[in-house]
Amino acid sequence: MPQTLDRRRLLATAALGGVVGATGLGSLAPEAAFAAEPAAVEPGAPDPNFVEGRISKISGHLLLVTGSDTVLHSIRITDGTSIWKLHPTTFDQVAIGDGLYARGVRLPDGTLAADSVWVNIVNLHAHIAAVGRNLLHLDHKGQRIVAHVVPGRSAAVYNGTPAISDLSLLRVGRHVQVLGAWHPDTNEIDIATVYAAA
Amino acid sequence: MAAIRGEVSWFCCGTAWGPCGTAGGGACGTCRSGNYQHAWPNTSDACYAITHPDTCGLSMSRRTCGFRHYTTNLCNGSRVGTTIADCGPQTDLFCGERTCCGSACGSNRIIDLTPAAFSAIGSLSVGLRPCSVDTV
Numbered sequence: 001m002p003q004t005l006d007r008r009r010l011l012a013t014a015a016l017g018g019v020v021g022a023t024g025l026g027s028l029a030p031e032a033a034f035a036a037e038p039a040a041v042e043p044g045a046p047d048p049n050f051v052e053g054r055i056s057k058i059s060g061h062l063l064l065v066t067g068s069d070t071v072l073h074s075i076r077i078t079d080g081t082s083i084w085k086l087h088p089t090t091f092d093q094v095a096i097g098d099g100l101y102a103r104g105v106r107l108p109d110g111t112l113a114a115d116s117v118w119v120n121i122v123n124l125h126a127h128i129a130a131v132g133r134n135l136l137h138l139d140h141k142g143q144r145i146v147a148h149v150v151p152g153r154s155a156a157v158y159n160g161t162p163a164i165s166d167l168s169l170l171r172v173g174r175h176v177q178v179l180g181a182w183h184p185d186t187n188e189i190d191i192a193t194v195y196a197a198a
Numbered sequence: 199m200a201a202i203r204g205e206v207s208w209f210c211c212g213t214a215w216g217p218c219g220t221a222g223g224g225a226c227g228t229c230r231s232g233n234y235q236h237a238w239p240n241t242s243d244a245c246y247a248i249t250h251p252d253t254c255g256l257s258m259s260r261r262t263c264g265f266r267h268y269t270t271n272l273c274n275g276s277r278v279g280t281t282i283a284d285c286g287p288q289t290d291l292f293c294g295e296r297t298c299c300g301s302a303c304g305s306n307r308i309i310d311l312t313p314a315a316f317s318a319i320g321s322l323s324v325g326l327r328p329c330s331v332d333t334v
Contacts, residue, residue, distance in 0.1 A: 041318070043266045044281035046232045050314040054215050067232075068213035084323045099215035101231070103317045118322045122217055123208055125288065141220050157326075160296040160305075175291040177207065179325040182216040189217070193325060197291045 051075060051102045051112055054184075058096060062111070065100065074111040075102050085119035086181035086190050087153060094119055097184045120182040122189055128174050136170065136191070138178065146188040147178055154191040163193060170196055201332035202258070204308030205297050206269055207325055208316035209237060211284060224284030226263035229312065234278060236267060237286035237310040245285035254293040254306045269309055269319065272328040273299035276319040278311070286310050297328045304328030 041047045053067035063075040077083070077091050081104075085093050094100075094117075101121060104114040126145070130137035134149040148154075155163040156170065170176070177195040182188075210218035211229035223229050225241060239249035240258045251258045261267070263282050270277040287307040296305045309331050313322055320327050 041234050043234050043268075043279035044264065044283075045234060046230065047234060047314040047318065050232055050317065052214070052231050052313065068215055068219075069230075084321075088323075101313045101317065101322060116317070116321065118317075120216070121322055123210070123322070123325050124217055125209070140217055143217070143220060145217055159292070159294065175288070177325060179323070184216070187216070192323070195292075195295075195326060197293075197295070 049103060049105055049112070052100070054099045055094065055096050058094065061091065063094070063100075063102075063117075065102075075100075075104070075117070076107070076111050076113045077117070078113055081114045082116045083119065084117070084121060086150065086192055089119075099182060099184065120184065122178070122180055122182050124178045124180075124189075126176055126178060128170060128172050128176060131170060131172060136176075136178075136194075138176070146186075147180060148188060148190050150190045154194070156194045156196060158196050167191075167194065170194065201330045202256075202308060203272075203328070203330045204256070204304045204306045205292075205295065206271070206304075206309050206311060206316070206327050206329035206331075207287060207307060208313055208322060209284070209286065209310045210313060211235075226283045228263070229283035231313045233283070233312055234280045234315045234318070235283035235312045236269070236280040236315060237284035238265070238267070238282045239285070239287060239289050239308065241282060241285045249286065249288050250290035251306070251308070253290045256289065256306055256308065258308065267309065267331050267333060269311060269315075270330045270332075271319040272302035272304060272330060273320065278315050278318045280311060280315045283312075284310075297326050299328060302328050304330075 051073045053065040057064035061077040065073040102117045104112045126138035126140040129139045136147040138145045156167045175197045179193045180189040180191045210231045265282045268279045287310045
């Protein structure tokens with residue numbers, strides 16, 4: 001038996017109901033997992049192992065996703081899939097209407113066996129238009145977006161310094177990058193990390 | 199071009215959900231979140247006038263739509279090849295910013311990848327990584 005685990009076979013096994021747990025897969029932690037896989041996609045081309053869209057149906061551990069280009073996708077959540085929705089979370093937190101990006105491997109029937117699913121994740125470049133109690137009003141491409149500070153989760157990185165929970169140094173007019181989770185029902189977001197320029 | 203070292207982030211483009219829905223096809227008109235593409239801060243005079251990497255002391259070559267770059271995530275060594283599809287990042291707004299993984303560091307934002315490309319070399323939940331960028 002080869003010493004190196006074949007990732008595609010493992011995910012396919014998990015997707016098909018094999019007894020494979022996240023602990024057993026180990027290297028499914030995103031940073032380590034991506035390091036192990038060389039990119040084989042031609043620069044400029046679409047990646048067949050990546051899906052973008054909104055969840056239109058959840059059936060067991062299968063997500064039916066409608067891509068923004070209207071293409072339909074099936075995504076299989078396995079025991080080894082890492083799920084992010086503002087923070088690492090579990091499958092029961094995923095809902096119909098959520099947007100997502102997913103990466104994994106294609107099974108023979110076209111289903112994507114997901115390595116990682118990032119639910120409602122946004123990474124906005126914006127200016128701070130106003131600061132309120134536990135929220136920021138962002139100007140993003142001419143659109144106003146309300147960004148909520150989530151106590152215990154939201155953090156700020158001030159010009160490359162280590163992330164801290166104190167967001168009080170953010171000022172109106174500053175340019176920021178905001179990594180967070182979108183609320184499909186209100187179009188507002190929760191803040192995971194704010195990167196603030198000097 | 200010798201490899202340059204800096205920071206890489208990600209951005210969405212093309213048809214999309216949520217706040218990304220207003221992103222459009224980027225400066226080249228071809229940008230799609232699911233494609234291996236990137237934004238580069240010197241795609242034209244108009245682009246350079248916005249991004250101004252020179253104010254951070256960077257000399258970045260003029261490259262136009264479709265040009266290939268290869269980005270290496272210095273946290274794990276993984277690498278992805280992408281083509282230019284947009285102008286960005288706005289380097290001058292984050293002059294001097296520094297991101298590290300242990301002793302591997304990068305300063306100043308030099309490239310933004312699409313979600314498909316960024317997620318091939320790192321997790322989208324980490325918005326910023328030190329990187330090196332080259333052309334081969």
